[in-house]
Amino acid sequence: MRTKADIQKQIIQAVDEVKKTNPMAGSITNSVTINFVANAQLAVGGSAAMVYLPDEGEFLAKAGGATYINVGTLTPIYGQTLPLTAKTLYENGKPWVLDPVAVGIGSLRTELLRQFKAYKPSVIRGNASEIIALAGLWGLDGGTKASNVRGVDSTDSVIAAKNAAVALARWTGGAVAVSGKTDLITDGFAVVFSHGGSHFMEKITGAGCSLGGVVGVYAAVTSPFIAAVTGTAVYNLAGKRAESKTDGPAGFQLEFLNELYKATAADIAGNPFDVEEV
């Protein structure tokens, strides 16, 4: 049984380690939010590098502490870059975070996400609809073949994705983070519910993408589960604090980056969460 105190201790260690060592988490991510992902990674104390080409993905997979792969806006070259990078990560035992944005749309996206099953992403991070659809694509419990994904935004509740999240985490041996009003994070045995955030996070693009990049930064220094819990906690904390300082999405995005930067290890560990066993 994981206790709250034990999880909080590991959050503090992870946050301090990132601030001390500035780990590099490379990304292959979408063109909509690429800048916000890099800025969020820097704000929490990590280092960012974004690439598109196959040999460069392979290089970053080996050189980085962890890697973030987001399939939001694919181009044909990704048909080479993503399998090579994911295979390199898997074969070198390197942590990596997958954001299966808009799973279900298009043949290349479907084929790439199908292939990733064998390369066992350390953390799968998505909204509820994406997590349910990925479990369906991989033939796991809790998934549905007829996906509710209609684009990049969720149409399902976080709790509806619990079984899919648990099944995915048991398959990979890593962790799954489902984002929404309350976030759910699981390693297939413990489930954390992380509270906070802001309604403005639905009014800016890339809150989820950048969360994936930040989880990648933490995954360079801690376990997939603690990385996902820590990234989610700092997001919920910074989102809540930023909302109180602004009255619209543009100001929110600016304040949010400042609050990511200002959050201390103790603040992040103190962000409200519940833990249960499954």
Ligand SMILES: Nc1ncnc2c1ncn2[C@@H]1O[C@H](COP(=O)(O)OP(=O)(O)OP(=O)(O)O)[C@@H](O)[C@H]1O
């Ligand atoms: N209504 C809400 N209230 C509080 N926090 C929220 C809300 N919606 C999202 N969040 C927070 O926003 C972050 C990103 O989650 P979200 O579900 O918006 O990701 P996403 O849909 O994948 O985003 P994107 O694809 O635009 O990057 C998480 O930290 C989550 O807790």
Ligand SMILES: Cc1ncsc1CCO
């Ligand atoms: C809006 C959008 N479209 C493709 S990726 C992306 C960023 C949020 O997922």
Ligand SMILES: [Mg+2]
């Ligand atoms: Mg998303």
